[in-house]
Amino acid sequence: MTRYAMITGASSGLGLALAEALARRGRNLILVARQRDPLESIAIELTQRFGVEVLFRACDLGEPLRLSGFLLELEESERHIDLLVNCAGIRSYGHFLAQEWSDEQDLIEVNILALTRLCHALGNAMAVQGGGQILNVASLAAFAPGPWMSSYAASKAYVLHFSEGLREELKRTGIKVSVLCPGPVRSPLRRIPRLEKGQRCLSPEEVALYTVRALDKNRALIIPGRRNRWLAFSPRLLSRWVTRKLAGAINQAYCPR
Template structure:
């Protein structure tokens, strides 16, 4: 029976790049996202290019009933999942009180609750199967508060701290937990969040999703607690530790306001 890596948010961006990087190394995959046509095409392409088994499941993870259905199906089918990649997530930007609450709720359901639910459900499967590995995707912005993107920054702080806590809890059950904290990455995230990252740095410091995926998959062999791809991002993360909290708030708020033209 093949051992699968299950990747959420696998139809684009970092999730798609991770799927390709893992397939290149011979890893069988289960791809999860909302877009059936995109998943079908990606699964066929990766299977043909790399000769690995690629399954896909269409699921809106922000909908609790769909998520429960996915977990039930995985358990009933007895699929052996050796790696869970919780990559699915969305962002929102602008003043919190001016946001439509349904969008904020969707963000919290997907970025926080769905991720925790998958760790709980698939983590239990891994424990029964003798072990596994979990990679949760956070962000370097999880290291600081983020005015005008308050919910998004806070959701990534949850992912960071939750993952570190799980790492200690689950190591005795043979499950390794790592958290990925990429910096700005060339994906559709900024466009979907109505942000113009070019107003901040012209995109010069941004990494490609493929670069992030390559460095991440390479690091997964060591299973470190925190993966920060790229020396600039590691330098930035280290520098933040010297700033007082009020300075972090001011810096992040200024950058976000600039990107939003506020």
């Protein structure tokens, strides 16, 4: 039976880099993103370069009915997905009360609800198949409150804690769960010029290479970059009020204006 790795948010940035890194290793892929045209081009390119089978599906994960239809298609196709990479995500900047509620709702739908639903649906399928692997993409923002990015940081904290809890729950089923917490990545989703100018950002390709190697070792928590690992640990050393103040100052300084 042909096995596939399914990657959401695969049309650009880190999702695309992960798709390429897995294809380079000979993995067949199912790519998911909102826009069909970029996916089709990527599928053709990866197939030609690496000789793997690349399927794709345009689906807005923020729309529950479309996600339901997609999951039904997967169930009926009986394709064996042994690796799920939840990379799709939405980021928000600025004062919470100044945001459009529809944008905040989209963030919650994609970053939390769609991710959780995909883990539930494909996790059940993996359990029947005898095992598999799930990679959820969180962020360094998951380790501290995020003033001026409050919804985003909270959504990534959910992904971090959910993934770690799920890892313990699913051990006996043969399903391995890991969570990736990158720092700022040079990508369309996380383009922060002031950070990139200071050369603090890893490229999507660097993060993807580090990640696939960590998956081979079944690491629970994947944080590329020594500096980022220190930043993830540092909130434990500080008082909560200090952490809030520092995070707020950093976010105000680096968020786009």
